[in-house]
Amino acid sequence: MPKVILQGFILIPDSELDLVRDELETHTRLTLEEPGCMTFEVVENLDNPCRFDVHEEFVDEPAFQHHQERVAASRWGQVTVNVERHYTVSYEPLGPH
Secondary structure: OOEEEEEEEEEOOHHHHHHHHHHHHHHHHHHHOOOOEEEEEEEEOOOOOOEEEEEEEEOOHHHHHHHHHHHHOOHHHHHOOOOEEEEEEEEEOOOOO
């Protein structure tokens, strides 16, 4: 089963920027603790503070779907309800172990 890679960025309304920044550390920690999470990075763009670049990798589709479901029901999901998401999702074979 191929790994799932999500890449892109989110755009945060200026009025919600502090709230999203405050919640990001917890969201990152909880995501990295998920079974099947290989990589998770959300980094504020240096040129545009309302843009956060996103890179995620999960071992397979079930792990990725679990993440999506957890996020939808989480505090992060509530805090980012007005965030504009620009992602691509791709699938790549896992390398040799």
